[in-house]
Amino acid sequence: xxxxxxxxxxxxxxxxxxxxxMIIFAIIVNSINAAFLTPENMFDILKTSSITGMMxxxxxxxxxxxxxxxxFTAIATVSMQVTVRFLMAIDKGNIVTAFLLAGLIGALxxxxxxxxxYRFKLPTLxxxxxxxxxxxxLLLSVLRIPHLYSVPGYYFDFSRMSLFTFTTAxxxxxxxxxxxxxxxxxxxxxxxxxRFTMLGRGIYAIGGNIEAAKRAGFNIMLIQMFIYxxxxxxxxxxxxxxxxxxxxxxxxxxxxxxxxxxxxxxLGGTSFSGGSGTVIGTLLGVWMIYMITxxxxxxxxxxEWEPVVIGFVIIFSxxxxxxxxxxxxxxxxxxEN
Amino acid sequence: MDEDYxxxxxxISKSYAGVEALDNVDLSIRKGEVHCLIxxxxxxxxxxxxxxxxxxxxxxxxxxxxxxxSYTKLTPIDAIHQGIQIIYQDLSLFPNMTxxxxxxxxQLLESGKKTSTHRQMEVIAKKALQTIGIDLPxxxxxxxxxxxxxxxxxxxxxxxxxxxxxxxxxxxxxxGKKDIxxxxxxxxxxxxxxxxxxxxxxxxxxxxxxxxxxxxxKDGKNLGTHEIQELTHEKIIELMTGRTLAVSxxxxxxxxxxxxxxxxxxxxxxxxxxxxxxLYPGEIIGITGxxxxxxxxxxxxxxxxxxxxxxEIFIDGKPxxxxxxxxxxxxxxxxxxxxxxxxxxxxxxxxxENLIVTLFKNLVSRMGLLSTDNIRKTSVSWVDNLAxxxxxxxxxxxxxxxxxxxxxxxxxxxxxxxxxxxxxxPTIGVDVGAKExxxxxxxxxxxxxxxxxxxxxxxxxxxxxxHRILLMREGAIVESMTSQEVRETELLExxx
Numbered sequence: 001x002x003x004x005x006x007x008x009x010x011x012x013x014x015x016x017x018x019x020x021x022m023i024i025f026a027i028i029v030n031s032i033n034a035a036f037l038t039p040e041n042m043f044d045i046l047k048t049s050s051i052t053g054m055m056x057x058x059x060x061x062x063x064x065x066x067x068x069x070x071x072f073t074a075i076a077t078v079s080m081q082v083t084v085r086f087l088m089a090i091d092k093g094n095i096v097t098a099f100l101l102a103g104l105i106g107a108l109x110x111x112x113x114x115x116x117x118y119r120f121k122l123p124t125l126x127x128x129x130x131x132x133x134x135x136x137x138l139l140l141s142v143l144r145i146p147h148l149y150s151v152p153g154y155y156f157d158f159s160r161m162s163l164f165t166f167t168t169a170x171x172x173x174x175x176x177x178x179x180x181x182x183x184x185x186x187x188x189x190x191x192x193x194x195r196f197t198m199l200g201r202g203i204y205a206i207g208g209n210i211e212a213a214k215r216a217g218f219n220i221m222l223i224q225m226f227i228y229x230x231x232x233x234x235x236x237x238x239x240x241x242x243x244x245x246x247x248x249x250x251x252x253x254x255x256x257x258x259x260x261x262x263x264x265x266x267l268g269g270t271s272f273s274g275g276s277g278t279v280i281g282t283l284l285g286v287w288m289i290y291m292i293t294x295x296x297x298x299x300x301x302x303x304e305w306e307p308v309v310i311g312f313v314i315i316f317s318x319x320x321x322x323x324x325x326x327x328x329x330x331x332x333x334x335x336e337n
Numbered sequence: 338m339d340e341d342y343x344x345x346x347x348x349i350s351k352s353y354a355g356v357e358a359l360d361n362v363d364l365s366i367r368k369g370e371v372h373c374l375i376x377x378x379x380x381x382x383x384x385x386x387x388x389x390x391x392x393x394x395x396x397x398x399x400x401x402x403x404x405x406x407s408y409t410k411l412t413p414i415d416a417i418h419q420g421i422q423i424i425y426q427d428l429s430l431f432p433n434m435t436x437x438x439x440x441x442x443x444q445l446l447e448s449g450k451k452t453s454t455h456r457q458m459e460v461i462a463k464k465a466l467q468t469i470g471i472d473l474p475x476x477x478x479x480x481x482x483x484x485x486x487x488x489x490x491x492x493x494x495x496x497x498x499x500x501x502x503x504x505x506x507x508x509x510x511x512x513g514k515k516d517i518x519x520x521x522x523x524x525x526x527x528x529x530x531x532x533x534x535x536x537x538x539x540x541x542x543x544x545x546x547x548x549x550x551x552x553x554x555k556d557g558k559n560l561g562t563h564e565i566q567e568l569t570h571e572k573i574i575e576l577m578t579g580r581t582l583a584v585s586x587x588x589x590x591x592x593x594x595x596x597x598x599x600x601x602x603x604x605x606x607x608x609x610x611x612x613x614x615x616l617y618p619g620e621i622i623g624i625t626g627x628x629x630x631x632x633x634x635x636x637x638x639x640x641x642x643x644x645x646x647x648x649e650i651f652i653d654g655k656p657x658x659x660x661x662x663x664x665x666x667x668x669x670x671x672x673x674x675x676x677x678x679x680x681x682x683x684x685x686x687x688x689x690e691n692l693i694v695t696l697f698k699n700l701v702s703r704m705g706l707l708s709t710d711n712i713r714k715t716s717v718s719w720v721d722n723l724a725x726x727x728x729x730x731x732x733x734x735x736x737x738x739x740x741x742x743x744x745x746x747x748x749x750x751x752x753x754x755x756x757x758x759x760x761x762x763p764t765i766g767v768d769v770g771a772k773e774x775x776x777x778x779x780x781x782x783x784x785x786x787x788x789x790x791x792x793x794x795x796x797x798x799x800x801x802x803x804h805r806i807l808l809m810r811e812g813a814i815v816e817s818m819t820s821q822e823v824r825e826t827e828l829l830e831x832x833x
Contacts, residue, residue, distance in 0.1 A: 004398075197452050198445060201438065208431035215429050217413070217446045275433030 004203035014269030014321060015281045022288050029295040037299055039168055045179040049290040053283060054183055054238040055261045057190050058231030062283045063265060065227050066207040066274025067124035071113060071132035072235040073258045077251060078139050079105040080239035084151055084249050095158040104235035109135060110232020114225040139251065146251035151243055179241050191279040203227060207274030263310050264289045267317040343368045343501050343533045344403050350396040351384055358384045360557045366502065370533045371524060373544045376554035377577055386504050388431030390423045391416035399700060404501060417447055420501035428491045432480025437462040439479050444497040465493040469523045492523060504535040509543055513628030514794055514832060521547050541570050553577055592630040593617050595654060597788040598757055609812040616788040621779065623803030624792045625832065631677060631812035632792045633761050636759045638674035641665035669756035673696050673746050674764060682746055684735040688727060689716040691734050692749050692763035719748040723778065743775055758782060760791040764798065776802050796828040
């Protein structure tokens with residue numbers, strides 16, 4: 001009995017399950033195309049997924065608090081445009097100022113969301129749907145030429161930096177990309193906040209029972225302002241990562257990343273109704289999504305199929321977590337009796 | 338003399354938009370006593386406890402002395418620092434967080450710390466659980482544990498900051514009999530440590546079991562504080578409602594010619610097994626048993642909400658299959674669920690909309706559209722029939738008192754002209770006066786020839802208002818008795 005309880009407890013947790021699924025998935029794909037489980041491909045997935053990962057951290061925090069933000073891609077697009085153009089106009093700056101400026105602009109736009117959500121108690125989906133349209137619409141109407149195909153060299157230099165570089169048997173030099181390192185730093189920060197601060201507890205508390213959080217004495221305004229400016233901040237950082245990786249500024253490309261980010265967070269076990277979610281789960285979710293899309297390419301599936309697959313992944317993973325929840329409840333009941 | 342008291346309130350008044358919610362109320366609570374606060378809905382109980390908790394500010398002239406310190410009003414922070422904690426009726430817990438996190442939350446917030454570790458929280462939680470003398474798994478999610486354990490979490494959380502007064506707002510409303518005993522043991526433990534308890538409730542037998550003193554509120558006035566020894570059931574009801582209620586047992590005859598409903602060997606895996614009984618027209622059957630005995634599962638199976646695996650159901654002697662709610666309705670069965678707030682009513686919608694929701698079909702005009710005339714006539718007539726106290730049928734249901742809400746639910750189902758009415762816990766969370774009226778409605782309906790099954794875990798209610806009592810234990814009917822045969826104490830013993 002004791003043993004059964006422990007194993008079932010382990011399996012009812014989302015992260016270990018997802019990890020096992022990832023390994024099985026990797027083995028299957030690798031048996032079809034041996035280029036999948038190579039160090040090159042794995043490090044490539046880590047690098048390309050870091051933009052999505054950065055935004056996923058923000059989305060996760062919003063979803064834990066019981067809300068949803070769909071304006072983060074618009075925030076990213078705007079802060080990318082403003083930051084890159086501003087730094088080019090004053091002809092100064094480096095990668096650090098770019099990240100800081102974009103993060104700040106993103107956080108300010110996030111504050112606007114936070115203000116509406118807290119002050120007018122509006123549904124978060126509607127608020128962010130509205131602000132998303134406003135932010136992106138303003139950008140397109142103010143800038144007549146929203147594309148920028150040449151950006152200063154420091155962006156690209158940053159994306160080529162890497163840690164722990166080594167040379168594979170095939171002779172290619174690979175390492176942990178600076179983009180991935182930045183994601184890890186932010187993930188660590190979020191983990192610390194969620195696990196060791198009262199702010200983090202407040203985020204979970206709001207998602208679990210906002211009325212009880214109020215009665216317990218949490219400052220709901222501060223917490224919600226933090227949540228929405230934080231997702232803006234991550235969107236700002238992600239936008240500079242985008243510029244570094246693709247060396248251009250584009251008014252639409254980042255807008256299309258929304259579905260993947262939300263899919264990753266949901267796949268990572270963050271509950272849509274709020275109250276639960278972990279950093280590890282979210283990172284695993286992001287990598288799983290990229291493993292899926294990467295494997296589709298390797299297996300020669302046309303890229304039009306990607307949204308179809310992602311759509312299935314979202315629905316499937318929500319179904320799985322609902323099932324786990326009801327299983328865990330019956331388990332508790334059986335133990336009670 | 339004030340030294341014996343943990344809190345003394347004087348001249349507490351409060352009015353909302355000209356309506357006097359509290360009118361010059363005095364209340365004093367001794368150190369280490371269990372003080373019960375009772376009164377009908379709207380008598381000002383919740384306003385009073387909110388004033389003590391500092392959430393509501395009293396009108397001018399009030400004086401509150403807590404632990405020897407005098408205030409004209411309390412703020413929430415004053416109240417917390419003076420060791421006053423409220424356990425809300427809905428418990429106000431975080432279902433997504435662990436037991437330890439929930440218990441430690443208040444103390445961590447009160448201390449104003451910015452960070453916390455799991456170890457710190459476990460230490461706080463362990464100490465609190467020791468104080469109230471129980472053991473709970475610290476890392477279980479609160480949403481996963483049963484409601485009685487959740488209540489323990491809420492109480493533990495309340496004792497973390499060195500409390501002197503704990504206010505419990507209807508703590509027993511969602512608990513079974515055993516869990517209530519458990520709660521009372523905890524209350525006695527707290528009392529022995531010198532903590533005062535202000536217990537807000539309306540189940541009189543509980544009050545007689547736990548209270549040292551009782552304060553009765555009516556229409557915002559304090560009708561007096563009494564030592565429990567000075568009071569009897571009848572006296573309290575008289576004080577609360579202002580009238581003497583005749584407590585008589587139900588003895589009306591019913592026809593035993595042909596059963597309206599006959600159930601043979603009804604079973605469902607893990608829920609109930611081999612249940613057989615008959616219900617005659619005009620008969621009232623009371624089903625009783627502990628929470629988890631399968632009583633709710635059984636009655637919802639009869640209605641089709643939770644269809645049985647095997648067994649036979651006969652309506653008017655004809656075999657009938659009930660696989661879903663439509664079948665149940667077709668057979669003339671109506672079911673009023675236990676949790677009327679979440680299952681039985683659309684709280685934000687008007688009385689009218691709630692009343693007609695089960696009978697759209699009957700209200701359609703010749704054009705095939707809903708006729709507002711018919712709707713109005715129907716809803717007004719039901720409001721009259723059941724004496725629902727409301728200025729208008731347009732009032733949202735959530736603004737009605739508990740007893741009136743219950744009447745709306747009953748009216749909604751009666752409007753379908755059922756032949757069998759199943760009521761699951763019809764008087765849960767209803768004050769004494771309204772309870773009596775619901776009993777009257779049940780009797781009247783039986784007199785009109787309906788067969789009535791009601792589920793209740795209150796022994797006196799079951800004995801007084803049913804012809805026959807079916808006692809359930811672990812999913813089976815272990816005993817069937819007529820209400821004349823059985824005494825209250827006997828039934829209580831059998832229940833426990």
